[in-house]
Structure formats: structure tokens, C-alpha cells
Amino acid sequence: xxxxxxxxxxxxxxxxxxxxxxxxxxxxxxxxxxxxxxxxxxxxxxxxxxxxxxxxxxxxxxxxxxxxxxxxxxxxxxxxxxxxxxxxxxxxxxxxxxxxxxxxxxxxxxxxxxxxxxxxxxxxxxxxxxxxxxxxxxxxxxxxxxxxxxxxxxxxxxxxxxxxxxxxxxxxxxxxxxxxxxxxxxxxxxxxxxxxxxxxxxxxxxxxxxxxxxxxxxxxxxxxxxxxxxxxxxxxxxxxxxxxxxxxxxxxxxxxxxxxxxxxx
Amino acid sequence: xxxxxxxxxxxxxxxxxxxxxxxxxxxxxxxxxxxxxxxxxxxxxxxxxxxxxxxxxxxxxxxxxxxxxxxxxxxxxxxxxxxxxxxxxxxxxxxxxxxxxxxxxxxxxxxxxxxxxxxxxxxxxxxxxxxxxxxxxxxxxxxxxxxxxxxxxxxxxxxxxxxxxxxxxxxxxxxxxxxxxxxxxxxxxxxxxxxxxxxxxxxxxxxxxxxxxxxxxxxxxxxxxxxxxxxxxxxxxxxxxxxxxxxxxxxxxxxxxxxxxxxxxxxxxxxxxxxxxxxxxxxxxxxxxxxxxxxxxxxxxx
Numbered sequence: 091x092x093x094x095x096x097x098x099x100x101x102x103x104x105x106x107x108x109x110x111x112x113x114x115x116x117x118x119x120x121x122x123x124x125x126x127x128x129x130x131x132x133x134x135x136x137x138x139x140x141x142x143x144x145x146x147x148x149x150x151x152x153x154x155x156x157x158x159x160x161x162x163x164x165x166x167x168x169x170x171x172x173x174x175x176x177x178x179x180x181x182x183x184x185x186x187x188x189x190x191x192x193x194x195x196x197x198x199x200x201x202x203x204x205x206x207x208x209x210x211x212x213x214x215x216x217x218x219x220x221x222x223x224x225x226x227x228x229x230x231x232x233x234x235x236x237x238x239x240x241x242x243x244x245x246x247x248x249x250x251x252x253x254x255x256x257x258x259x260x261x262x263x264x265x266x267x268x269x270x271x272x273x274x275x276x277x278x279x280x281x282x283x284x285x286x287x288x289x290x291x292x293x294x295x296x297x298x299x300x301x302x303x304x305x306x307x308x309x310x311x312x313x314x315x316x317x318x319x320x321x322x323x324x325x326x327x328x329x330x331x332x333x334x335x336x337x338x339x340x341x342x343x344x345x346x347x348x349x350x351x352x353x354x355x
Numbered sequence: 356x357x358x359x360x361x362x363x364x365x366x367x368x369x370x371x372x373x374x375x376x377x378x379x380x381x382x383x384x385x386x387x388x389x390x391x392x393x394x395x396x397x398x399x400x401x402x403x404x405x406x407x408x409x410x411x412x413x414x415x416x417x418x419x420x421x422x423x424x425x426x427x428x429x430x431x432x433x434x435x436x437x438x439x440x441x442x443x444x445x446x447x448x449x450x451x452x453x454x455x456x457x458x459x460x461x462x463x464x465x466x467x468x469x470x471x472x473x474x475x476x477x478x479x480x481x482x483x484x485x486x487x488x489x490x491x492x493x494x495x496x497x498x499x500x501x502x503x504x505x506x507x508x509x510x511x512x513x514x515x516x517x518x519x520x521x522x523x524x525x526x527x528x529x530x531x532x533x534x535x536x537x538x539x540x541x542x543x544x545x546x547x548x549x550x551x552x553x554x555x556x557x558x559x560x561x562x563x564x565x566x567x568x569x570x571x572x573x574x575x576x577x578x579x580x581x582x583x584x585x586x587x588x589x590x591x592x593x594x595x596x597x598x599x600x601x602x603x604x605x606x607x608x609x610x611x612x613x614x615x616x617x618x619x620x621x622x623x624x625x626x627x628x629x630x631x632x633x634x635x636x637x638x639x640x641x642x643x644x645x646x647x648x649x650x651x652x653x654x655x656x657x
Contacts (some may be wrong), residue, residue, distance in 0.1 A: 091386045093626055132509065134624060139419040139572040143623055185387065185626070193421030316414045316421060316624045319387070321397075323428040324414040337407050337428065342383075 091319065098180040099158060101173075104242040104293040105235075108164055109174050109211060110150065113182050115157040122353050125149040125159055125175060126193045127218035128287075128310050128346040131186025132318040133173065141169040144185065146315050146341070148287070151220065151246070159186075162213030162242070164334055169192050181233030188318055189345050195308050196348065200283035201227045206267045208234040210286025212242065212252075214310055215325060219250050232267040234292065270294040286310070286349075294318055297349035307349040313340035328353040356640045357647045358633075360394065360590055360615045362396035363540030365476045366448050367394040367615060370648055372603070372632045374596055374619035375400055375453035375479060375519070376425065380439035381446055384626055392630035393448040397543075397617060398439070400455040400481050403465050405431035410563040415552050420598075421620055422550045424486045424562045427455050432468045444474035451517065455481040459504050460466030466511050477515030479510060480539075483546035485523065485568045495521040495546075498533035505537025518527065519543040520585070522574075525585040527581050528588035541592040543617065545578045545584050548644030567612060571620040579611045586612025587657050600628060603634010609636070609651040 096116040104110045115124070125131070132144035134297035147161040165174045176182070192198060203222050207215035212233045219229035231252035235241050253270055254262030263270060286296035287310040300307035313325040320342035329338045329351045338344060338351075358369040372395035378384060378522030381396050384607040408428025415422045430438065435452075443450045454473055462480065469475055482495030482504065494500050501518065508516055518534035520527055522545040531542045547568025554563045560566070578597025586593045592615065600621035608616050618655070621628040645651065 093387050103401065140622070141416065141569055143416055143421060183625075268637060314412050314414050316423070316620075317377070317383070319379075319383050319626075321383040321399075322377060322414070322423075322623065323425050324407055325409060326411055326428070328411075328412065333406075 091186060093185045096182050096184055098176045098178055098182055101176050104162065104244050107240040108162055108242050110160060110162050110197060110244060111173065111176070112158050112160045113184065114302065115152070115159045117186060119157060123187070124154060125152040125187040126191040127214055127221050128191035128193070129187040129189050130345065131159070131161070131184050131188060132315070134183040135169045135172045140174070143316055145169050145173070146318055147190070148214040148310065148345070149187070150217050153355070162210055164210045185318065189341055192288070192308055192310075192342060192346050195346060197283070197306060197324050198229060199225050200285070202282050202284050203227065203229045204279070204284050205229055205231045206271070206284065206286040206288070206292065207231065208267065208292040211286070211288030211310070215285065216246050216250060218285055220246070232270050234267040234288065237261075243255070267292065267298065271296070271299045278323060279305065283308070293349070294354045297352070297354065300349065308346055309349045309352070310345045311340055311347065311352070312345070315341050316343070328355065356637065356645060358637065360648055361515065362477060362615070364513060365449060365515045369394040369633055370609070370636065371629050372397055372594070372617040373622055373629055374617035375481065377619045377622045380435070380443060381437075382442045385477040387626040388575070389630060392448045394615065394631050395449040395451050395476070396443065397479050397631060398443070398453050400427045400453045400484065401428060401429055401432050401465060401469075402455050403432055403434045403461045405429065405434065412561060415561045415567070417550065417552060417569065417571075418573060420569050420573035422552055422562065423547070423568050424564050424567035426486050426564075427484055427491070429638055432465050433531070436468065436472055440474065440500055448567065449476035450474060451477045451479050451515075451541065453479045453481050453519070455484060455490065458467070459507055461490070463507055463511060466508050470512055473487060475514065477540070478508070478512065479507065479518060479519050479543060480515040481519050481546075481599070482647035483519050483521030485521070485547060485549045485566065486564060492521050493521060495530060495569060496524050498529055499528050501530055501533040502537040505534050505539050509538035515540040517541040517543055519546050520581070521546050522577055523549050528584045531585040531589045534593050535589045541587060541594055542589065543594040543596055544613075545581045545597050547573070548574055548577065570598070572596045572600055575604060576606070579607050582608050582613050583611040586652075598621045599632065600624065602632050602639065605636055606639055607633045609648065609653055612652055612655075614648050
């Protein structure tokens, strides 16, 4: 991880709910330390004391050749509101890459993956699918959105051709990605590793579905963070431990966990 | 300009510390900061047994501040010594271990165990955590208990004992005097203030224990006023803490009577805050032709 200043290269709405921001990677560019799927950065969105804390954002892409990192985020409050107002050339204060990514999970590279995304979870899932395909694997992305106007319009979707679900059946399949999973036949899911990022009920649903079929499942979980580097113990996730339970830090041991480690509540 | 600060038998190379609970055990910030710019690292609180900490959520942002309810999550004194202290021992800054407990005996046993480690510069006695059911703030609000606890620990160590005060009292100067009476070498002033945020749509407090500890720029004027009052009530050094994010903020505390300061919540916002604060203090002191930290204390009358 490194703390660095850089400039915004682009920041545009990709649907009426999501934005994609790209910035020049001025961090460590050695191959072992560039952003990987599941990892995140924290951005300081204001030089003033409100909003105060840095905000965590998962990487949605990293172009090693051009040194460009991308994030996809939802405008939901004052901090992401300020972020959405940034334009090309605006300075950015970045710490990253942070956290444990999918590449640090057992049995990586996974070969054949189902990337299940809900909401802004589609950023890291697209990144994961891209990396899997680049490594010679097979990736099917399933992207759950609330409604048609939330469905992102980005070039990557033309190549990855995800299955899209909408809660209100205004686009693609009606329902959630879990409804899509429920209809898969054994032939379709044999040998697949399930990766998920999105709201906790979606991640839990992917875990349950995978467990019932004996498939490995890795989830990227969200938690409110203060420091983002493992110091404050603010972003705890309840996990199984010898003799009971323990807390793991979403920012350090996570955000990506093997789903069977999580004590789902 | 001599920026060093004497606390009991220890001398800190400069007055800027990083506050307990905001800097882990140091290693978390290894890639991000230069530890030689820090006078002292105050570790995450250490208790006798490991503590898992409180349920989630533990953090909620408030206007220019945060409300936390971590619950002294820590690895316990044995794992602190075997897993965390070897790293701390290599750092160029002073290591002050923050000690917490649910009883006077527990504080004593933790200090006894830590006495075996040569690399520890002193202890900050946490009698002000608002987020645990037993101990913590309950100790820090009663003057007689503060004197007893401090005197008990005084018998166990010659190292500096810094008592961390809670602002959740009517008269913080009274508690500071009680710590001094028990043999404290310094006081840290202040820990977080009790606060509550309510989720209106759910009609219940956001934090599982309902209240948490408020920190950040929002509490700075409270910390400065407390430092002013305490520094006039005791003869031992006062370490100012609360909402410091810039050199100017730290200068407020030093002018109010602090001999050193700690950066807390601002570490989360910008890990290089301590280095910037030290540069700000140094530039001001040189401009004002000061020769030592005590020179800051001459301007505001008692």
C-alpha cells in the first residue's frame, strides 16, 4: 500500500445510479503491488473536516500498461456526492491497494467462475471476470440491479456479456441473481467456483447455494471503515475460529473471504 | 529549538504522539509513515486476556467527528508481547503501552507482565474508555479510585505512568489532581466524549451498546478547555488530545498548557498528519524564537 496524490482522468455516470471514476496510478507499480480484484483504495473526498473519514472503494479495473485504476461507486451521501462532482484534472488523495483480494484465496486461479454481483458489487466482479479470462479461464457474470435505469452502460459489458437481472423485471431476467442461480442445472454449474460481491443477503445466498452443491464460494464483504489499514478494529466481520468465533477485519483479512469462514447471521 | 519533552524518567524526542486506538500496534502504518517524525506511539489498549470487542457497527461518522464503540478489542498482554512488541521495539519512537482492565488487579497484572519488556518507554493508564461495561470510564470518574489505582501501579513500576482522563465528568481538574496524588507522571487529556446517534428510520441507536465515544475535530475546543483547566491544577505535564488535525490545532493545545500532544482520529484521514503537525510546531517555535516547550506556556495567564 502507498499514500499518494494523483489526478482524476475521468468521472462519469454509467447509469442513473452508478459512476465510474478513473485515475492515474501513482502508487507502487511493481507487479506484486498493483491493484487486484477484490482489493480497494480509500479516497479523501474533502480537504475539510466534513465529511471526515476517507471512503473505501473497490477497484473495478486496472490497466497496468497505461497505469490507470478505476472504481465504480454509487452516489448515496455527502461524500460520494462530492466525489461525483470531480472532473478530469482534479486532484485525488489515494491510499491503496488495500485488503485481501480474490487472488489470495485458496485454489486461485479458479479456472471457471460464476461472478455474482449486486449493486456496486459489479465493479470488482467485472475486474475478476476480466482477470479470469485473461488467465485462460471462463467467467460468467451475473449482475443484479434494482431496475432498468440502474443497469450500467460500460464498454466492458459488451465483451463480458453478463446475465442481467432486475428486481422489478424491467430489464433482463426478473428477480435477483439468486433466482438465476436456482435455475442452473448440474451440468451448468459443475466445476464452477462462485465469487460474489454485493449486499450481505446476496453474498449469503451465494454461500448457501454453493454449499448445497459442494462448490467453493468466495465473497467480498462490505463494512463501515475508519482507517482502512487494520489499525482501528472498526470494520469487524464475525468469522469461525478454533473454539468458537472471532472477528476478522474487513479491511485487512478481508474484504474477500472464503464464504464458509463467515458466521452468517 | 529543543522540542524534547520529559515525562517522568523518559524523554520524548518531540511532543507529537499518535493516540491509542488510532495506530494499532504500529505495523499497520508501516508502509505509510516515517516513524522518526513521531515522538511516541501510544498502542492500542492492552488487557490481561484477549478481547473480541463489541458487535457491529462500531463506527459512525458524525459532524466533523466519529462515534466509535470498538470495545477495547485487543490480542491480550501475552500475544501483545510475543507478536506485537518485537515490531514496536524496532521503531525509532517511544513506545507507550496503553493499559486497560476491569479491576485494579487486572491493571496491575498487565503492568507486571509488561515490566519484562525492555523496549517499553512507559504506560498510559486507560481509565476513560466509554465502551466497556466494567472498568474503563467507571474508574476514571471517581477521584479516590483514580488515586488508589495510580498508587497501586506506582509501586509496580518506575517507568512513566500517564493517566488518560475522561472528559465525561463535572470537574476534570479534580480527577487530574487525584492521578497526581497517586504518583502519576503525566495525564493525557482527553479521551472521547459519550455520544449517541439514532437511526430515525429504525427508531433505535445506531451502535449496539447505544452510546459510543465521540472524537475528531468536533471535540477540539472541549479538549483545549480541559487542557487549560488541568494544566493549571497539576504540576505534572499534560498531554493534549482531541481533534488535532494540523499544526495550528496542536499549537492551541500547547498554548493552553500542554507539554505534548497526540493525534487521534486525524490519523484515519491522513496518516501523515503527525509529520505535518510536527513541522507546524517547529516552524512556529522558530518564528517565535522559542527555545523549549515550556516557552509555549507563558502567553495565557492562569
